[in-house]
Structures are given as structure tokens and as C-alpha cells.
Amino acid sequence: MKTLRKTAISALLAASTMLTALPASAETLTFVSWMKDEPGYGDWWNEIIAEFEATHEGVDINMSRVSRDEYANTMFTMFAGGNPPDIVHLAAFEFQPFANEGWMEPLGPWIEKAGMDMTDWAGQSTCEWDGETVCVMLLYTGFVLAYNEKLFEEAGLDIPTDWESYLDAARKLKKDTDGDGINDQLGIALPFVGDASVMQEALNYVLDAGGSWTLDGEPAFDRPEVIEGLRRWKQLFDEGLTPKELTSADVRQFLLEGRLGMTVDGGWINNTFRSAAPEVQQHLKIAKSPFTPPLGGTSNVLGMPSDISDEKKQLVWDFIELTASQKYQQRFAEWGKTPAPRPGLDYTQLKADNPSFEVLAAAAADAAAANVDRLPKGLELENNEVVKIFFNVAQQMMIKDLSPEEAAKILQEEVTRIKG
Amino acid sequence: MSDTSTQRQGRSLAGLIPSIDFSAPRHRAKFGYLLLAPAVLLMAGIIVYPILLSVNISLQDVRIARVGATGEPWTLKNYAWLFGSSEFWHAIWVTFKLVAVVGGLSVVIGFATAMLVNQKFRGRTAVRLFVALPWAVPEVVATVIWAWMLDSSFGVVNWSLLKLGFVAEPIQFASNPGAAFAAVCFVMIWKGYPLMSIMLLAGLQSIPEEQIQAAKVDGAGPWQRFFYITMPNMLPVVGVTLVMTTLWVFRDFAIIHVLTQGGPIGATTTLSILTFEQSFEFFRMGQGATVGVITMIFCAIISRALVGRMAKSVH
Structure with missing residues (x-):
């Protein structure tokens, strides 16, 4: 009995020591997407998440999958229940009701602070709602x-x-x-x-x-x-x-x-x-x-909820900035085999490897020039x-x-x- | 050590309610209520609160309601929209058609199978299991399987009908209004009749054997025994099963959503599909809640009417 009690006390002490040893700032960002595990785009997300976690010690991204058919309903329920995901991934045709309720953080000040140039970013104008930029466009396709x-x-x-x-x-x-x-x-x-x-x-x-x-x-x-x-x-x-x-x-x-x-x-x-x-x-x-x-048309967007803490907003913005970076926009084109929305990327190798890529890039350019959107x-x-x-x-x-x-x-x- | 603590706890509890002697006959009911209180409070939280929330949202001109947020002022705008909307009256018509067809046929098939498996014959246990099988399969799983089977291009149902020469071309279950309604009815009956059968079987087994024997001695034939012994005894059970089926058909969403999404051209849009459509597809939660509240009122009226009538009829 005495030995059992000693063992139990030692175990409790060990557990409490281990818990205190964890970083005080441990944080988990929730991220829901229909693209998780999707060949190509899913791999792209995995790369970004891995880099984000490596550069943000103690911060994890918990990505979960919801099928496209149930996606809008699920997001709607999460927002309406006051529990939206920290990283908001929505289709370009469905973010408007969320923005209209004031549930999406205006990203203008964040973009300005980061010094990001969104000129000629394909489809970005769709992210304007009520005079505010509420998201970053991830794909415009022809x-x-x-x-x-x-x-x-x-x-x-x-x-x-x-x-x-x-x-x-x-x-x-x-x-x-x-x-x-x-x-x-x-x-x-x-x-x-x-x-x-x-x-x-x-x-x-x-x-x-x-x-x-x-x-x-x-x-x-x-x-x-x-x-x-x-x-x-x-x-x-x-x-x-x-x-x-x-x-x-x-x-x-x-x-x-x-x-x-x-x-x-x-x-x-x-x-x-x-x-x-x-x-x-x-x-x-x-x-x-x-x-x-x-x-042609805008496909999907990334944003953040307006009612999360400032600390989380900073982390989510870091994540959005990473996805919009030159490096990951280039990787987007490589994984997705489609042109990325960021202008000025080098597609020479992609076009050489995949003749279809040039056709896709031309289609996106033609649709954008005609101001077409689904x-x-x-x-x-x-x-x-x-x-x-x-x-x-x-x-x-x-x-x-x-x-x-x-x-x-x-x-x-x-x-x-x-x-x- | 532990005995002492228990005694202390006992004294403190008794100290909290010192003046009530629950063993006294006049306080026994109070003790019952006290014991029921946690469950009642829990039920109130789970059932009553969402209902009140729905009523509250239905009285607000709101697209997306958020739990805990300050609500909009109350208005009857959603109810005005509802009663002036052709979609609502069409959904009521479809719902009642579905209730009549599914409820009626489920009772007939359920009663027939219950009477069958109430007989003594070799393999009765296996047949009983077979009858109950559709009920045991999860609804969404079963419906997805039926959706594949009923697919007009690749489904086994159309393939079989074509091979057997019953039809000259595939039946368009998703784009023919009549076929879509029939498909929904069929799957709902397939899924719903086993519960009726099980409940009716329990009812049949509770009919006193003496009554049947006495009727036989008096020379009553099988039909006379059915109409004068079985049916009167079974009416309360039939009433309850009818109420359950009616409520199930009224609120069932999964089967219709998976099979037809309420289409084509609204042929299978019931009140529950309309509620979902308004709330979660059109983001008009106020209007969706209004449809939900009206559906709840319909269900309450139907339940009361059916239970009351059937329960009285046996006497």
C-alpha cells in the first residue's frame, strides 16, 4: 500500500513537471478546409503548415477536413455558434454573407503594415466587401x-x-x-x-x-x-x-x-x-x-474572423502572409499545375515541363481581361x-x-x- | 473514518431540508418531484431552450443569427413572408402527401409483416431478423446505397428494369418529379416499416389469448377475429406508431436530402427541406426558423389528435 502511494505521488510529480516544462505560449490555430488531403493543393497546404509551425515555436495548426458539399453549412454553424475557425478558408462565392455580418476582419491595415503589393493580384477585387478588403484571393482560374x-x-x-x-x-x-x-x-x-x-x-x-x-x-x-x-x-x-x-x-x-x-x-x-x-x-x-x-472565376479565399484575440490575429496574418509569399505562390503553381494569383512569378520551368500550363495561364488571362467571373x-x-x-x-x-x-x-x- | 464522514454528510443534508419528512404520505409526491427535477431541468435545457431560441429568431428580420448576440427587434415580417409564399404552401402539400403515402403504406406493410412473424413457423427468428434489418441500417448509409442503386445512368434498379423489359428507357429518378417522389416514398417506407412492424408485433403479443380462444369457441372466423378482437386491441398501438411515423416523415431530412435535395422542381421539398434551404443555403435564418416553428405546431396538433383519438377508440 505504502509503495503504491509512493508510486502515485512520484507519477503526479513527474506529470506536473512535464506540464510546466511545456512552452507557456502554446497555441493552436484551427483551420478547416475542403482541400485537406487533396492531391496537389492539399500537399501545398501541408508544406505551408510545416514551415509555419517550424518558424512559430509552440504554435500548432490543427487542420481538419470538411467535404465541399457540407462546407458552407459547417462554416455557417461554426460562425453562428460563435466558434469560427481561426484561419478562414471559404469559396469565393460564399464569403460575402460572412463579411456582410461583420464576421471577417478587414485585412487592409494588415496588408498595408506588411507592405504587400496587391496590384494585379488576380481576382483580388472580389475580396472587396463594403469598401474593405476582407480576404486574400487564392486562385483565379480560366x-x-x-x-x-x-x-x-x-x-x-x-x-x-x-x-x-x-x-x-x-x-x-x-x-x-x-x-x-x-x-x-x-x-x-x-x-x-x-x-x-x-x-x-x-x-x-x-x-x-x-x-x-x-x-x-x-x-x-x-x-x-x-x-x-x-x-x-x-x-x-x-x-x-x-x-x-x-x-x-x-x-x-x-x-x-x-x-x-x-x-x-x-x-x-x-x-x-x-x-x-x-x-x-x-x-x-x-x-x-x-x-x-x-x-473564368475566382475560386477560394483566405481570411480571419473579426472576433479572435489580437495575438491570434497576428498569428493568422503571419499564416496568410506566408501563403501569399513569392515562395509559396510559386509552390502553389507547381503543386496545383495552375497559375497562381500573385503576379510576376516565373513559370518558365513549369511551361517546359507541362505544355498545358501555358494554355491555363492564357485562359486565366483571357477571362480576367474580359472581366468574367462565375x-x-x-x-x-x-x-x-x-x-x-x-x-x-x-x-x-x-x-x-x-x-x-x-x-x-x-x-x-x-x-x-x-x-x- | 469514512463512516464518520458519511454521518456528517447525512446530518448536513438533513439540516438543509429539516422540516420535510419525505417518508410522510403527504410529502411522498414532493420527493418524487425532487428526484425528477435534475432530469426535468436537463430536458428544459436541451429541448425547451432551442425551441424558444427558434421562436425568438423567427420573430426577427435577420439573415444570420448568432447565439448570444443582441437580437433584432421583433417583427412578424417572416410570418407574413411565409403565408404569402407559394414555396411554403407547396412544401405543406408535399409533406402531407408524403405523410399519407409513407404513413399509410408503412402501417399496412408493418401490420402484415407483424402478423406474419407472429405466426409459429420454421425459421420465424430469421424472418423476424430480416424484417427488422432495414431499421438497423443507419439512415444516411442506407440512403446513399439507395441513391447509387436508383441512379439513372449506372444504378442496378434501372439496369434490372431494362434487362427484364419492364421499361424501354431508364427511369430518371432525379429529374422526373413523379419518379423522384416515388423513390423518396419507397426508401422511406423501406426504412420506416420495420419499426412499425416491431411495435405492432409487441401489440399483437399482448392480446389476451383467452379473447381469441373465446371468439373461436363462439364460431368467429379469421376475419371476424381480426376485426373484432385484434383491431380494437391494436388501435392504441397503431395510434402510437402512426404518430411516430407521422412525426418521423414530417421531420426527416436525410433521406430526401441525399436522394433528391428536394427536387426536381420542388417535387420532394418538404417543410424540413424548406427549413434547411432557407437557413443554411440562403442564409435567411429568420425565415428558416419560421418554417421550423410552423412545422413544430403542425406536429404538436397531429400528435395530440392522433393519440387522443386512438387511445379513446379502444374503449
């Missing part, structure tokens, strides 16, 4: 045509460069390869599940027809150019060129399995090629989008509702054969109503 060279060669087709050649290739590439009556090779595949993907896909055709969702911040769904874009998009479904129940992930999977001729997607598609089997991967190529101007300007706060309205109308176009003119009229009325 959309490109990802295609299977082998399927095009077998069909004797050139890579499409406009709407007509795109439609022609879509028709000619679709076929039943094994004679079971089911088309197992597709020319194109468009997402029709996931409301945001559907609206984004339709924007390709609207932009090519000379339209846009808004004009000077006001809804412009009933303009003739938008109607023409909707007509083209509907035609692809009406002709049965694409199945109706695909997600954007399904579309990419078709491409990676070698069963899809082409798809127009963001720069990240280049990064997904590594998931394809070698016999397919060798045929997957990137070309300029057949649509002019190409669809997020409709002027409807940022209502974006999710607009997307839902669009999705409902799009479904009516397919299910009830609603004409593009009728669809445009409903869209204009509904979006104008919610905008107030």
Missing part, C-alpha cells in the same frame, strides 16, 4: 477544354474552336462501342445535379453568345444574348448528347476513364489527370476553350438563391420543355424579386 486526344483521332475530328465545331464533335464522338444498345462513349457530358455546377455550365454558352447574368450589377437574364446561350445549352440535352443526371464529379470521372471526348472545366482539371490510369492519362490534353470569352456581380449576397432559382428553371426547361425565352423571363422576374 476555363479550358480538357479532351481525349485518342478519341478525337479515331473519329478524325479537329479540336473544336467554336460553338459549331463543339456541337459537331459532341454529336460525332457519342457512340455505342460494344453494341449493347447503350452509348458508353460520350462526346460531351454536362452536369445536371448540383445547382451551382449547372448554372456555371450554362454560363459557358451564355458568354459565348455575348451575354452575362448581370449588367452593371443588375439582373440581365432576359437579354437576347442570354436567351441564345440558354438555347444552345438546352439543345445539348434535347439532342440527347449528354445524360441528365450527372454531377461535375461524374463528368470528370468519365473523362478519367477514357469514356468522354471533351469537357470544359476550370484549371484544376489539369491536376486531376494524375488520377487517370496511365493508358488513359497519356491521351488527356488541355486546349483553349472553344467559347469566347472563356469562363459569381454574378451585384448578386453576391443572394448568390445561393439565384443558383437555386436557376436550377429550378433549368429543370423546368428539361422536364416541362420550357422555352429559353420563357425561362429567361422567369429568371429575370424571380431574381429581380429577391434582389428587392
Whole structure:
């Protein structure tokens, strides 16, 4: 009994000594992201976290993953419950409601204090909310045509460069390869599940027809150019060129399995090629989008909550500054195989190693020059509702054969109503 | 040493409530309330507080409410929006359709399977297990599996229907309103009927054997025994199971969200989906809370009506 008591006291003493030996300033920054463990971007985050922890003794970053589908809900719950993550990572189309509530720290003074030059930082203007800079843009991408060279060669087709050649290739590439009556090779595949993907896909055709969702911040769904874009998009479904129940992930999977001729997607598609089997991967190529101007847009942003302690704010800013540094912007381009938003980076080696990189850089530049963004300007706060309205109308176009003119009229009325 | 401390503790407790003798008959109820108090307080914290919070948010013109923050002034704007919104009335219509179809068919299938497994036959234990199996599978897991099976392009359901010649082309479960509603009903019934079956089986086993024997002696046939012995005895159980199913269908979110997200064109948008949509997709928490409060009132009325009617009917 006496020995047991002595052992217990010794153990307690040892434990208390160990605890006092820990750094007094031990701090953990919470960081939630959908990119954790993602090939490429996930590796980039890991590198930054490792360097940050090495240069900030006693500070750990606890990164956890939340799937993209649940991301906005999770962040919303965390903020509303008064427990936001210290490092705020959001999609560029979803940070506005958080900023509108005053939950995101204005970064202007931090940027100024650090002497960071944000001139020509791609997509950074999207981070302006109510006259304040509330985030740093992490990616602005231009959309490109990802295609299977082998399927095009077998069909004797050139890579499409406009709407007509795109439609022609879509028709000619679709076929039943094994004679079971089911088309197992597709020319194109468009997402029709996931409301945001559907609206984004339709924007390709609207932009090519000379339209846009808004004009000077006001809804412009009933303009003739938008109607023409909707007509083209509907035609692809009406002709049965694409199945109706695909997600954007399904579309990419078709491409990676070698069963899809082409798809127009963001720069990240280049990064997904590594998931394809070698016999397919060798045929997957990137070309300029057949649509002019190409669809482009801001992708994701980094910021900090406004109600954390000043000490934590300093640490979070150090982290943001590290991600925006020349070194890690360069690494971003290397890991993600897409141009980084920071201007003045050297892509010579990347272009030499990966011919697609030049196409991606040109696409981002073209989209930025045309001031294109997936997020409709002027409807940022209502974006999710607009997307839902669009999705409902799009479904009516397919299910009830609603004409593009009728669809445009409903869209204009509904979006104008919610905008107030 | 420890005995002394226990005695001291006992004295101090008695000292706190010196004048009440809980062993006296007139104080026994108070002792019961005292024992229940911690649980009641806990329940109040877990159940009543969120309800009050929802009501409070529903009365504020707020996009995103934050717990602990100063609220906006109370207004009936959200309720005005709700009753003038076609989406709300459509969601009520869809919810009641779903309750009628899922509740009705679950009772019929649940009763039938309960009567089946109440019979004595070889392999009864295995059949009982088989009947209860869907209930044991976690809802989200089961729904994701069904979503794969019902996929119009790659799903085994469409593949089987095509191979058997029942359909000429794949059924578009996600983009055909009727098919989507049927798919949601099917999965909900599949998931919900086992609980009904288990509860009804317990009810069947509690029917006194003497009543059935007496009816047999009096010459009552199987149908007469069912309508005059089984059904009256079973009505309170049916009532409770109906209430549980109704409430489950009213508030169920996972099955619809995973299968159809409320679509296509609102064909499966129930009140719970509308609540989620307003609160978490459109960031209009005031409006979302309003839908939630109205749903709660509906549930309370339906529960009261069903329990009262069924409980009385047996007598």
C-alpha cells in the first residue's frame, strides 16, 4: 500500500513537471478546409503548415477536413455558434454573407503594415466587401477544354474552336462501342445535379453568345444574348448528347476513364489527370476553350474572423502572409499545375515541363481581361438563391420543355424579386 | 473514518431540508418531484431552450443569427413572408402527401409483416431478423446505397428494369418529379416499416389469448377475429406508431436530402427541406426558423389528435 502511494505521488510529480516544462505560449490555430488531403493543393497546404509551425515555436495548426458539399453549412454553424475557425478558408462565392455580418476582419491595415503589393493580384477585387478588403484571393482560374486526344483521332475530328465545331464533335464522338444498345462513349457530358455546377455550365454558352447574368450589377437574364446561350445549352440535352443526371464529379470521372471526348472545366482539371490510369492519362490534353470569352472565376479565399484575440490575429496574418509569399505562390503553381494569383512569378520551368500550363495561364488571362467571373456581380449576397432559382428553371426547361425565352423571363422576374 | 464522514454528510443534508419528512404520505409526491427535477431541468435545457431560441429568431428580420448576440427587434415580417409564399404552401402539400403515402403504406406493410412473424413457423427468428434489418441500417448509409442503386445512368434498379423489359428507357429518378417522389416514398417506407412492424408485433403479443380462444369457441372466423378482437386491441398501438411515423416523415431530412435535395422542381421539398434551404443555403435564418416553428405546431396538433383519438377508440 505504502509503495503504491509512493508510486502515485512520484507519477503526479513527474506529470506536473512535464506540464510546466511545456512552452507557456502554446497555441493552436484551427483551420478547416475542403482541400485537406487533396492531391496537389492539399500537399501545398501541408508544406505551408510545416514551415509555419517550424518558424512559430509552440504554435500548432490543427487542420481538419470538411467535404465541399457540407462546407458552407459547417462554416455557417461554426460562425453562428460563435466558434469560427481561426484561419478562414471559404469559396469565393460564399464569403460575402460572412463579411456582410461583420464576421471577417478587414485585412487592409494588415496588408498595408506588411507592405504587400496587391496590384494585379488576380481576382483580388472580389475580396472587396463594403469598401474593405476582407480576404486574400487564392486562385483565379480560366476555363479550358480538357479532351481525349485518342478519341478525337479515331473519329478524325479537329479540336473544336467554336460553338459549331463543339456541337459537331459532341454529336460525332457519342457512340455505342460494344453494341449493347447503350452509348458508353460520350462526346460531351454536362452536369445536371448540383445547382451551382449547372448554372456555371450554362454560363459557358451564355458568354459565348455575348451575354452575362448581370449588367452593371443588375439582373440581365432576359437579354437576347442570354436567351441564345440558354438555347444552345438546352439543345445539348434535347439532342440527347449528354445524360441528365450527372454531377461535375461524374463528368470528370468519365473523362478519367477514357469514356468522354471533351469537357470544359476550370484549371484544376489539369491536376486531376494524375488520377487517370496511365493508358488513359497519356491521351488527356488541355486546349483553349472553344467559347469566347472563356469562363473564368475566382475560386477560394483566405481570411480571419473579426472576433479572435489580437495575438491570434497576428498569428493568422503571419499564416496568410506566408501563403501569399513569392515562395509559396510559386509552390502553389507547381503543386496545383495552375497559375497562381500573385503576379510576376516565373513559370518558365513549369511551361517546359507541362505544355498545358501555358494554355491555363492564357485562359486565366483571357477571362480576367474580359472581366468574367462565375459569381454574378451585384448578386453576391443572394448568390445561393439565384443558383437555386436557376436550377429550378433549368429543370423546368428539361422536364416541362420550357422555352429559353420563357425561362429567361422567369429568371429575370424571380431574381429581380429577391434582389428587392 | 469514512463512516464518520458519511454521518456528517447525512446530518448536513438533513439540516438543509429539516422540516420535510419525505417518508410522510403527504410529502411522498414532493420527493418524487425532487428526484425528477435534475432530469426535468436537463430536458428544459436541451429541448425547451432551442425551441424558444427558434421562436425568438423567427420573430426577427435577420439573415444570420448568432447565439448570444443582441437580437433584432421583433417583427412578424417572416410570418407574413411565409403565408404569402407559394414555396411554403407547396412544401405543406408535399409533406402531407408524403405523410399519407409513407404513413399509410408503412402501417399496412408493418401490420402484415407483424402478423406474419407472429405466426409459429420454421425459421420465424430469421424472418423476424430480416424484417427488422432495414431499421438497423443507419439512415444516411442506407440512403446513399439507395441513391447509387436508383441512379439513372449506372444504378442496378434501372439496369434490372431494362434487362427484364419492364421499361424501354431508364427511369430518371432525379429529374422526373413523379419518379423522384416515388423513390423518396419507397426508401422511406423501406426504412420506416420495420419499426412499425416491431411495435405492432409487441401489440399483437399482448392480446389476451383467452379473447381469441373465446371468439373461436363462439364460431368467429379469421376475419371476424381480426376485426373484432385484434383491431380494437391494436388501435392504441397503431395510434402510437402512426404518430411516430407521422412525426418521423414530417421531420426527416436525410433521406430526401441525399436522394433528391428536394427536387426536381420542388417535387420532394418538404417543410424540413424548406427549413434547411432557407437557413443554411440562403442564409435567411429568420425565415428558416419560421418554417421550423410552423412545422413544430403542425406536429404538436397531429400528435395530440392522433393519440387522443386512438387511445379513446379502444374503449
